[in-house]
Amino acid sequence: MKKISRFGVESFIKCPKCFVLNYRHKIKAPFKQFTLNDAVDNLFKNEFDGYRQKGEPHPIFIENKLDFIPFNHPQINDWRNNRKGVYYYNEKHDFTFHGAVDDVWQNKDGELIIADVKATAINVFDPEKRMQEPYIDGYIRQLEMYQWLFRHNGFEVSDKAYLLYVNGKKNEQEFNDSLKFDHYLIEIKGDDSWVEDKTLEAVKTMRDNQLPASSSTCEDCHYMKMRWQNYQEHYAS
Numbered sequence: 001m002k003k004i005s006r007f008g009v010e011s012f013i014k015c016p017k018c019f020v021l022n023y024r025h026k027i028k029a030p031f032k033q034f035t036l037n038d039a040v041d042n043l044f045k046n047e048f049d050g051y052r053q054k055g056e057p058h059p060i061f062i063e064n065k066l067d068f069i070p071f072n073h074p075q076i077n078d079w080r081n082n083r084k085g086v087y088y089y090n091e092k093h094d095f096t097f098h099g100a101v102d103d104v105w106q107n108k109d110g111e112l113i114i115a116d117v118k119a120t121a122i123n124v125f126d127p128e129k130r131m132q133e134p135y136i137d138g139y140i141r142q143l144e145m146y147q148w149l150f151r152h153n154g155f156e157v158s159d160k161a162y163l164l165y166v167n168g169k170k171n172e173q174e175f176n177d178s179l180k181f182d183h184y185l186i187e188i189k190g191d192d193s194w195v196e197d198k199t200l201e202a203v204k205t206m207r208d209n210q211l212p213a214s215s216s217t218c219e220d221c222h223y224m225k226m227r228w229q230n231y232q233e234h235y236a237s
Helices: 006-015 016-023 037-055 059-063 136-151 195-207 219-234
Strands: 003-005 068-070 084-088 094-099 102-107 110-119 157-168 179-189
Touching: 003 006, 003 195, 006 016, 006 094, 006 136, 006 195, 016 195, 016 219, 037 068, 037 102, 037 110, 037 157, 068 084, 084 136, 094 136, 094 195, 136 157, 136 179, 179 195
Parallel strands: 003 094, 110 157
Antiparallel strands: 068 102, 084 094, 102 110, 157 179
């Protein structure tokens, strides 16, 4: 195995068996495509790019009293492209780690700020309750992996990262072909000290000929187990 993505490491953390089935044997779990979320991401990128070119802070920075500007770099579009992204080659263990960010900002000290945009639509958005949801750990790991990746590309990176949540307003009186949003900026204190060891563990697992056990919390493995048991009970002779 020569290449592993940020998504691959996250998959390994959630279930080593599904990770190997996907990356080694090309057996993929069902995947939902959230095209509206992708559209929101792209619109935010376009908006931030306008301020990036001007070298000015986005209004959300001013609103939250943050001395940031969108980071202007010749490779910013590659970094945000899922087919390109940011790369780091580990010569000692012969693997390449890569991932695509939503956006990169810069603070007054020149440090990079990793940001990820999340779109949702709920009646009441409570940032504190949102941070207690079980999947938030995966979002934090995502930011930490990007911090690690940019540091290995020679950049000074702040420990602070941000989740930019946009919540669609569902109770407007009229649609008028326009969906309105509230936005919430949530600060994350990252710690990427785990990333290299876990990535190397995933690479070694991939290179091993043994199929690892599934995670006890893996919903995909549980679903397939139930389907197989149902088949045996009703159809197997």
